[in-house]
Amino acid sequence: MKKAFRTERSAAELYADDPERADALVWNRRGALKGAALAAMGTAVGGAISFSAQMPEGTLPALFTRPAAAQGASGPQMMRIDGKVEMILQGERPLVLEAPETALDDAVTPNDKIFVRNNGQLPEVASNPDGWRVTIDGEVNTPLTLTVAELRSRFQNVTLQLQMECGGNGRAQFQPQTRGNQWGNGAICNAAWTGVRLRDVLRAAGVKDSGRYTGHFGADPHLSGATDRAAISRGMPVAKAMDEDTLIAFAVNGGPIPHINGAPVRMLVPGWPGSLSQKWFTRITLLPQPHRGQGMGGTSYRMPVRPIVPGSSNDGADFADMTSMPVRSILSSHAHGTRLAAGTRSLDLRGAAWAGDHTVRAVHASVDFGQTWTEMRVAAPANRHAWQRWEGRVALPSDGYYEVWYRATDSEGRMQPHAPANWNPQGYGANAISRAAILVG
CATH class of the missing domain: 3.90.420.10 (Oxidoreductase, molybdopterin-binding domain)
Known part of the structure; x- marks a missing residue:
């Protein structure tokens, strides 16, 4: 394991080039990071990985799987047009623009x-x-x-x-x-x-x-x-x-x-x-x-x-x-890739959740890779078919790299899954738990 990474190549580069070899080098038989691999992974994300012992087998830091806007060229391509805030460009012909989750911080979307x-x-x-x-x-x-x-x-x-x-x-x-x-x-x-x-x-x-x-x-x-x-x-x-x-x-x-x-x-x-x-x-x-x-x-x-x-x-x-859309949540208080000041020991989170024709019964957040979950406060919808705002606080025991995992549960008891289910050729219905990377210090 000590030779898992050469100093001139980051973990992100290794995964981009050869994911299978990277997995073999990074993960031991129990699927846990350790030694030089853990240190190299921490260097790649910009800080020691808090709760690394709780990372599920085969899980990569969210900054590897979803580049953040703060990472420049490797992040999503942005566009601003008249009458809109800067948005994520999904297509130019026809024009398709996605709102960043942090842009959706209003109870009523402007x-x-x-x-x-x-x-x-x-x-x-x-x-x-x-x-x-x-x-x-x-x-x-x-x-x-x-x-x-x-x-x-x-x-x-x-x-x-x-x-x-x-x-x-x-x-x-x-x-x-x-x-x-x-x-x-x-x-x-x-x-x-x-x-x-x-x-x-x-x-x-x-x-x-x-x-x-x-x-x-x-x-x-x-x-x-x-x-x-x-x-x-x-x-x-x-x-x-x-x-x-x-x-x-x-x-x-x-x-x-x-x-x-x-x-x-x-x-x-x-x-x-x-x-x-x-x-x-x-x-x-x-x-x-x-x-x-x-x-x-x-x-x-x-x-x-x-x-x-x-x-x-x-x-x-x-x-x-497709009929009623599946339960989903967004985190609007902190962007994926946010860096916070050293010594920050708690996060006040907020966002929105919705569930098609149904309502949202609960929202939970985790900062230890899903080992424990903190229940958030969920507001009632303004009317039927409106989304529901949620908020709450999570504790951060030290400086380092964290991931905020957030999930919603609908009124029928259906919870966002850990991985997208029911793969289909045009990619409908994916509503897995989301992960936002946060670096403290």
């Missing part, structure tokens, strides 16, 4: 911190937002075409704090890597949306017994410019469309929706994959069978009913559509 997930090109800005038209047709008794002004005046206006989360949030956790934007935990927002209940509009149109599913349409052109294909067009069972929190939204946080987030009107289907919350919303059709639009069927927003071999190909024939 407009400039709402993540960006485009599927096609941006449509032109509406010259007359109040005149924008929305059509309701298909299996209804009275097809309707209503302007935004008519929606406002004809139906009850409601304002709700609602979680909206990309179906692929957490995708970067999967190994082997899957297709799609490699999201961390920041494809989430909890803004205050104003609009009308979709169910009120559907009732006005008179949904027939045969109208069991919806299909959604927007004005955003396909990325290729093709006019015979939609950028995205998803749908859901009519029961979710009739949920009292499913909205046709025309305002957010007391003002117009930003164009890049779907102005002048969008759907808001909280708790389910954000792809259902059609941006630049123009039409909803009622159908007797599931919608067959872009983003439906196959492996799109669908999960295996039975586990499949990670890395294998699959046509999604036995997959099921």
Whole structure:
């Protein structure tokens, strides 16, 4: 073990070059770090690894597995656009921006911190937002075409704090890597949306017994410019469309929706994959069978009913559509890679947690690699389908390298797992415990 690392090569470099050899050099048969390997690992992360004896077998420091922004070129690529804070760039064509967890420290997410997930090109800005038209047709008794002004005046206006989360949030956790934007935990927002209940509009149109599913349409052109294909067009069972929190939204946080987030009107289907919350919303059709639009069927927003071999190909024939999103938490008080002053002996943590259609029952944090857990205080949601803020304090016995592990448990007793489960080709549903590296001293 004394010769595990040469002085000119860090542990991080060794793992980048040859992970299998690095494992053989670093970990003994019991899977514990010791001697020169432990010292080299500490040098690589910038300080002695506190609670190293409790590191689970094969676990690498989080700074190796997820580079921090503070590490410069090796950290995530950042971008700032007009109307948004600096965000993590996940894709340029189409534009996809993720909010860093520390940007999500507000109880109500401001407009400039709402993540960006485009599927096609941006449509032109509406010259007359109040005149924008929305059509309701298909299996209804009275097809309707209503302007935004008519929606406002004809139906009850409601304002709700609602979680909206990309179906692929957490995708970067999967190994082997899957297709799609490699999201961390920041494809989430909890803004205050104003609009009308979709169910009120559907009732006005008179949904027939045969109208069991919806299909959604927007004005955003396909990325290729093709006019015979939609950028995205998803749908859901009519029961979710009739949920009292499913909205046709025309305002957010007391003002117009930003164009890049779907102005002048969008759907808001909280708790389910954000792809259902059609941006630049123009039409909803009622159908007797599931919608067959872009983003439906196959492996799109669908999960295996039975586990499949990670890395294998699959046509999604036995997959099921994603519905309620899994329980997840974020840490907004401290960024991954934070360095604190020597002598710091406690951390006041805070963040948010949510669980799709369910609520969050508990949040716990650990600084000793999961050996012990401290229960955090969890606030009640502002309303159904809003996230819940949490806070609490953990003790740090000495200077050194720590990892804050944080996990949430939903109202059904389901806890975030230690590793992402149910691998699938497009990387949906990964909600493993998160780890933030903290260096004291």
